[in-house]
Amino acid sequence: MLAVSRSVTRARIAARLPIVERTTAGRPTPTRTTKERTMPQHPKGSVLEFDLRGTGSGVLQEVAIAGSEHAVRAEGHPAFGGTDSAPSPLDLVLSAYVSCNQVTATIVALGQGITLGAFEGRVQAELDNSVLVFGAEGDGTFQRLTLTVDLETELDDAAFDAFVAEVARRCPLTQLFERAGVEITNAWTNRALARV
Structure with missing residues (x-):
């Protein structure tokens, strides 16, 4: 059963999210500079950044999620040449x-x-x-x-x-x-x- 608890706060949810860095010509650059930062629409809000990198060939690809051990494997739908080895x-x-x-x-x-x-x-x-x-x-x-x-x-x-x-x-x-x-x-x- 999914129970929503008052003890889980938005701050605790936000604290679990990684801060991701962008790279420019192989060098990390901070994502939170004042010139390029997108401002949240709520004073308590924050702008979440995502950085995913895909590698593969043909219609098969693996996508790594920066700052995470997770990766996603995807293959084009069989109608597009996939062999059904992974979700499309x-x-x-x-x-x-x-x-x-x-x-x-x-x-x-x-x-x-x-x-x-x-x-x-x-x-x-x-x-x-x-x-x-x-x-x-x-x-x-x-x-x-x-x-x-x-x-x-x-x-x-x-x-x-x-x-x-x-x-x-x-x-x-x-x-x-x-x-x-x-x-x-x-x-x-x-x-x-x-x-x-």
Whole structure:
């Protein structure tokens, strides 16, 4: 069960995030200079920086995450020449989307004092490969995404609807897809919080 605890603060969450350095001609340069620093939109906010490096050949690639032991292996979808040895970049984007909604829901719940239980999410998407594979003119992104979520809460339906709207507003990947013009259907179901 996913429990949101008041003892976990935003500061503790932020403290676990690495500070990443950029390199210029092989030399590290600080990311927090006053001239190039992007200012957060909230006085307590911070700008998170990401640095990922990919190496590979053909449609297979491994992406290392700077400051982390984690790496992601991706291979093009079989329709694009992959052999199904790893998730495709499209699979990874969609799995990041459902995961980002769960993380955002947890953050929103933490800030609002809401207890969450189990989160079950599913994303379905449609992508016309005409632009990517055949070079057709048009939009090369997903046409439609449907996010279906069953989430355990103690909220009434009105409060749950407001909660889901706030998650959509604050989720970086939801905003990325919305701003790209993707048609998104959010189908969240409020389930009773299981007692253990």
